[in-house]
Amino acid sequence: MEGAVQVALMGNRDLAAARFVVAKAEGRLRQAGLLPNPDIEFNGFSDFITSGDGEGEFIIGLHQVLPLTARLSLAREVSRVGVAEALREVRNHERLLIARVEKLYVRTQAARLRSAAADEARADAAASSGLAATRLSAGQGTLAESALARVEEQRWGNMATGAATEAEALLLDLKTAAGLPAEAPLVLTQTLESAVADLRARAGAAGVAIRPDVELALLGLDRAGAETRLAQASAWEGIRVGVEYMQDRGVNAPGGIDTGYFLGVKISLPLPVWDNKTGAIEVARATEEERAARVRALELEVGNDISAARRRVSLLEEQWRRYGRETQPVIDEAGREMVQGFEQGRVEARDLLLVRAESTALRVEATRIIENLALALIDLQAAGGTHPALAAPYLEEKPLHRRKKP
Numbered sequence: 001m002e003g004a005v006q007v008a009l010m011g012n013r014d015l016a017a018a019r020f021v022v023a024k025a026e027g028r029l030r031q032a033g034l035l036p037n038p039d040i041e042f043n044g045f046s047d048f049i050t051s052g053d054g055e056g057e058f059i060i061g062l063h064q065v066l067p068l069t070a071r072l073s074l075a076r077e078v079s080r081v082g083v084a085e086a087l088r089e090v091r092n093h094e095r096l097l098i099a100r101v102e103k104l105y106v107r108t109q110a111a112r113l114r115s116a117a118a119d120e121a122r123a124d125a126a127a128s129s130g131l132a133a134t135r136l137s138a139g140q141g142t143l144a145e146s147a148l149a150r151v152e153e154q155r156w157g158n159m160a161t162g163a164a165t166e167a168e169a170l171l172l173d174l175k176t177a178a179g180l181p182a183e184a185p186l187v188l189t190q191t192l193e194s195a196v197a198d199l200r201a202r203a204g205a206a207g208v209a210i211r212p213d214v215e216l217a218l219l220g221l222d223r224a225g226a227e228t229r230l231a232q233a234s235a236w237e238g239i240r241v242g243v244e245y246m247q248d249r250g251v252n253a254p255g256g257i258d259t260g261y262f263l264g265v266k267i268s269l270p271l272p273v274w275d276n277k278t279g280a281i282e283v284a285r286a287t288e289e290e291r292a293a294r295v296r297a298l299e300l301e302v303g304n305d306i307s308a309a310r311r312r313v314s315l316l317e318e319q320w321r322r323y324g325r326e327t328q329p330v331i332d333e334a335g336r337e338m339v340q341g342f343e344q345g346r347v348e349a350r351d352l353l354l355v356r357a358e359s360t361a362l363r364v365e366a367t368r369i370i371e372n373l374a375l376a377l378i379d380l381q382a383a384g385g386t387h388p389a390l391a392a393p394y395l396e397e398k399p400l401h402r403r404k405k406p
Contacts (some may be wrong), residue, residue, distance in 0.1 A: 001052055001101075001102055001105045001188075001195045002188050002198070004102075004105050004174065004178060004186075004188070005098050005102065005387075005389065006389075007178045007179070007180070008033055008097055008098075008101045008177050008178040008179065009094060009098070009389060010095070010179075011178055011179025011180065012097055012102040012177060012178065013179050013282045014093070014097075015093055015094065015097055016060070016091070016179075018036050018089065018093045019090050019114040021086045021089055021090065022083070022086040022087055022090060024086070024174055024227040025079070025086035026086075027081040027084070028079045028082055029076070029079040029080055029083050031079075031083065032075045032076045032078065032079035033072040033073060033075050033076030035064070035065075035066070035072070035267055036064075036065050036238075036296055037159065038062060038063060038064040039062075040060070040061070040062055040063075041060070041062075041242075041244075042058075042059070043057075043058070043059040043060075043061075043062055043314070044056070044057070044058045044059070045057050045058075046337055046372075047373060049101055049106055051267050053257065054249065054257055055250045055257070056249050057246060057247060057248040058246070058247045059243045059244055059245070059246045060244065060245050061243065061245070061266060062242060062243050062246035063240055063241065063242030063266070064238075064240070064241055064242070065238045065239070065240050065241075065345060066238055066240075066241055067233075067236075067238045067239075068236040068238055068239055069232040069233035069234075069236050070232055070233055071230060071236075071238075074226055074229050074230040074233055075230060077226045078223060078227055078230060079121055079225045079326050081219055081222050081223045081226060082223065085219045085223065086215055087139070088212045088215045088216040088219060089212075091142075091212035091390060092211070092212035092213045092216060094212075094389065094390065095211070095212055095213075095382060095385055095387070095390055096382070097177065098381075098382070098389060098390075099378055099379070099381070099382035100385050101174065101177050101178065101373055102195075102199075102378045102381075104173050104177060105190075105195065105372040106169050106192065106195060106371060106375060106378070107365060107371065107375075108167050108171050108174060108188060108193045108375075109190075109191065109195070110187060110192055110367050110368075110371035111163050111164075111166040111167035111170060111358045112164075112167045112372070113192060113277050113367045114159070114163040114165035114364050114367050115160050115161075115164040116160075116165060117360055117363050117367065118156045118157075118159040118160035118163060118363050118364070119160045119359070120360070121152075121156040121159075121190050121356065121357065121360040122125065122153055122156035122157045124158055125149055125152035125153035125155075125353065126149075126153050127152075127354075129401070132370075135149050139253060139399075140341055145278075147359070148353055149353055152353055152356075153257065156360070166302075171188075172187065176185065177322070192278070192367075192370055192371065192374065195374055196291075196370060196373055196374045197375035199374060199378065199381065200235075200377060202381065202387075203313070203377055203381060204384075204385070210385070211302060211383075211384070211385035212390070213298065213387060214295075214298055214299065214302060215386075217291065217294055217295045217298050220291045220294070220295075221288065221291045221292055221295055223291075224284065224287045224288035224290075224291045224292075225288055226284055227284045227287065227288075228281065228284035228287075228288055231277050231280040231281045231283075231284045232277070232281055234277050234280070235272045235274060235275075235276045235277045236270065237270045237272075238270065239267065239268065239269050240266075240267070240268035240269075240270075240297060241266070241267055242265070242266040242267075243263070243264075243265060244263070244265070244266055245261075245262070245263055245352075246263075246264065247260075247261055248258065248260040248261075248262065251311040271382075277350050281328060302383065305379075305383040306380065306383045308383055309376060309379045309380035309383050310380060311377040312369065312379070313373065313376045313380055316369065316372055316373040316376050317373065319373075320366075320369050320370060320371055320373055323366050327366070328357075328366075331359045331362055331363070334355055334359065335355065335356070335359055338351065338352050338355045338356070339352070375393060
């Protein structure tokens, strides 16, 4: 099962597409916090239109807008949080994919077990049908015994076919999750009981972890705080500083045309009179409060999910132990007694068929119990985000500035 998980983490097509969100976030980070491009300004005036004396002036200026506040660094901080959010989005996708693959693996193996149990019951019913036909021809059996044996054979045959069909459909879904084409070979080698043992051991050894979606919610709160500060800083758009060179041609009597050269500085200071970003600040603050409420809601949901999964695992563990301790011995003993009684002529074939049918039904039910136990353990692992593959470090340049203990 763990091999199937690793194949899916490497080959799942949706996960591969989701990983591009990190590249997009990194591109936004490289773009954020940059100064606007400078501009060059040209101005020229002349009196040629009035056929004057050739007076005029020419001005060339180089201007740059410089921020008055920490707006650019705050924009970069928002984008840096965006990269961390993208990484958590991918990691949460991995968490859900792991649970999906493990559940498909478990359900496929459980369907195969049900198919095998039904095949075994069909074979027993076929043998009993042949024996009943022989007894009937010898005048020792009854028509009811023969009819019951044939009906049981068809019943278990249909169940075996249905379970095998379900297993094939689940295997195809597993191939899709693993990123494999339908015709690719995929052999499941781990038994259901072995998978349950691994899941149980992993649940017992799991430490404290923060789920990626919880980290994502905390980062959303970080982003909202940075966006609030950015909205406040954006009230002052920036100071415009420039250097200008001017050439002036004018009449200087009585000498005629004289040319002067000037170098100056130009500064423009915007005033937040009409647009002071009040509305944007209110929106950012409301967003921050909304995300804080979502964090609290998600923390409650995660805690309840873990508690519910643990309770379900506990109940199914007890049910599985009870089956092994009480039910299985009764089934085995009843089967031996009925076969022995039938061979000695003390048990009718009809009664033997009925006991075998009920025994097979209980074995199928046991498969349901261990399947549900495995699914509950997977839900517990997914609720806690404790799969070992999720413990790998994030590929980010800087650690998060917010770390919250559960």
